[in-house]
Amino acid sequence: MLKRIWRGWTTVANADAYEELLRSTIFPGIKDRTIPGFIGIELLRRPLDTEVEFMTIMTFTDDDAVARFAGPAKEAVVPPAARRLLSHYEPHAAHYELRGD
Numbered sequence: 558m559l560k561r562i563w564r565g566w567t568t569v570a571n572a573d574a575y576e577e578l579l580r581s582t583i584f585p586g587i588k589d590r591t592i593p594g595f596i597g598i599e600l601l602r603r604p605l606d607t608e609v610e611f612m613t614i615m616t617f618t619d620d621d622a623v624a625r626f627a628g629p630a631k632e633a634v635v636p637p638a639a640r641r642l643l644s645h646y647e648p649h650a651a652h653y654e655l656r657g658d
Contacts, residue, residue, distance in 0.1 A: 565646035594622020
């Protein structure tokens with residue numbers, strides 16, 4: 558099992574709008590793709606001094622499932638609507654093998 562971890566940051570003013578976009582549009586869109594090997598996605602939010610950090614943790618069965626989601630280079634998947642709300646984001650996600658419960 559693999560965990561795909563990615564982070565993006567918004568201004569404080571854009572944080573609620575970005576979270577709403579994730580919950581109402583982006584996450585349902587990912588689930589609607591019915592990607593073989595995609596298990597689920599989690600959202601974490603952390604306020605910082607001048608911005609808000611968001612982290613997504615996606616769970617996949619294997620490396621092939623990640624490639625079906627993100628393409629062979631496995632780069633970050635950031636739709637245009639999300640880019641408009643983000644101040645900056647990681648261009649690549651990190652991939653970790655799950656080694657325990």
